[in-house]
Amino acid sequence: MAKAKPKPTTQSPKRVIYPGTFDPITNGHVDMIKRSLEAFDEVIVLVAHSLKKKPVFDAKVRKKLIEDCFKNDSRVRVEIYDGLLADYARKHNIHAVLRGLRVVSDFEYEFQMATMNRKMNPNLQTFFLMASDNFFFVNSTLVKEVFSHGGSVKDLVPPHVEKKMREVLC
Numbered sequence: 195m196a197k198a199k200p201k202p203t204t205q206s207p208k209r210v211i212y213p214g215t216f217d218p219i220t221n222g223h224v225d226m227i228k229r230s231l232e233a234f235d236e237v238i239v240l241v242a243h244s245l246k247k248k249p250v251f252d253a254k255v256r257k258k259l260i261e262d263c264f265k266n267d268s269r270v271r272v273e274i275y276d277g278l279l280a281d282y283a284r285k286h287n288i289h290a291v292l293r294g295l296r297v298v299s300d301f302e303y304e305f306q307m308a309t310m311n312r313k314m315n316p317n318l319q320t321f322f323l324m325a326s327d328n329f330f331f332v333n334s335t336l337v338k339e340v341f342s343h344g345g346s347v348k349d350l351v352p353p354h355v356e357k358k359m360r361e362v363l364c
């Protein structure tokens with residue numbers, strides 16, 4: 195007897211939001227996005243607003259810098275958003291948020307944010323991905339700091355980001 199054909203799956207794509215300030219995107223963020231695509235079908239990188247930050251790069255520039263990292267990958271979409279993450283997720287019917295954990299001290303703040311986001315939107319789950327060994331010490335502020343004192347950021351940001359830093363910060 196012929197085997198029954200497997201039923202075509204009608205599952206909707208697994209989408210995740212990766213929110214952040216991205217001022218600018220670093221190789222640590224790029225690594226996080228690439229690795230998340232092993233678990234999710236689409237990543238929406240959300241250039242979001244943080245009350246405690248005054249970004250150096252304009253939001254449109256930050257968006258373009260991220261897009262240029264993933265030019266050939268239609269699974270990565272970038273958007274600028276200045277509202278609540280919980281509302282964005284609800285509006286777009288997305289149930290997953292991705293955040294990176296680099297060091298133990300990240301945990302407390304991330305735990306608070308994840309809990310607050312879940313309180314505002316109970317359908318929203320936060321997924322944490324450990325940063326790769328090469329990037330656990332990287333953050334956007336340090337990259338800008340090193341660069342503005344003449345240090346090399348070659349291994350920390352993609353080449354087009356370094357070029358933009360030269361234009362804006364020099």
Ligand code: COA
Pocket residue numbers: 213214215216217220221222223226242243244245247277278279280294295296303306307308310311325329332333334335336
């Ligand atoms: N590699 C490299 N750097 C990383 C990293 C990684 N894997 N993961 C985090 N970082 C860095 C970031 O570059 C950032 O560096 P900086 O402080 O030098 O800019 C830092 O670690 C993380 O900063 P943090 O303030 O924790 O987060 P963020 O700036 O990335 O984003 C938002 C915070 C935007 C996600 C948060 O403010 C938000 O959700 N805003 C939307 C409004 C909202 O809903 N607020 C309520 C939240 S409960």
